[in-house]
Amino acid sequence: MSECVFCDIIAGRVPASFVYRDDRVVAFMDLRQAVPGHVLVVPRRHIPDLYAISEATAGHLMSIAVRVAKALAADQRPAGLNLWQSNGEAGGQEVPHVHLHVQPRRADDGILHLYRHGLPAPSDRPSLDALAERISARL
Numbered sequence: 001m002s003e004c005v006f007c008d009i010i011a012g013r014v015p016a017s018f019v020y021r022d023d024r025v026v027a028f029m030d031l032r033q034a035v036p037g038h039v040l041v042v043p044r045r046h047i048p049d050l051y052a053i054s055e056a057t058a059g060h061l062m063s064i065a066v067r068v069a070k071a072l073a074a075d076q077r078p079a080g081l082n083l084w085q086s087n088g089e090a091g092g093q094e095v096p097h098v099h100l101h102v103q104p105r106r107a108d109d110g111i112l113h114l115y116r117h118g119l120p121a122p123s124d125r126p127s128l129d130a131l132a133e134r135i136s137a138r139l
Contacts, residue, residue: 006042006097019071024057025064030101035109037072041065042099050087053098065100078104 008014010026019039020027030038041064047053053061069081082103086092103111 004046004095004097006095006099007046010044019068020064024060027064027068034111035103035105037076037104039068039072039102040099041068041102042097047098048096049093050085050098061100065102068102072102072104076104079107080105
């Protein structure tokens with residue numbers, strides 16, 4: 001066993017229920033089904049977080065996530081869908097191997113309610129412009 005459960009799944013040392021496999025990416029059912037149909041899309045190569053992924057791999061990962069989302073929509077007819085990625089401990093990343101979550105949603109499923117206390121107040125335009133300028137300068 002390695003220190004990465006996703007690497008162990010990809011190597012066949014830990015069982016998983018796969019929905020997709022190619023030479024760069026796999027997709028399998030999350031063992032902890034927050035909702036029925038919760039799928040993880042994972043690069044085969046160990047990449048610890050989003051900061052370390054190449055644009056080419058990220059593009060392929062997203063492409064497969066979109067295909068999985070469409071398959072889930074056809075199979076389950078959900079009312080909505082979440083596509084999310086957690087990065088770093090503060091971001092809620094539990095497995096240090098970059099991955100995307102694809103979750104079909106129902107109005108009454110009771111999970112992942114962002115802004116439980118209502119939407120945040122709008123930020124002022126000068127603050128948004130200054131932040132946008134700082135981020136843009138680093139692209």
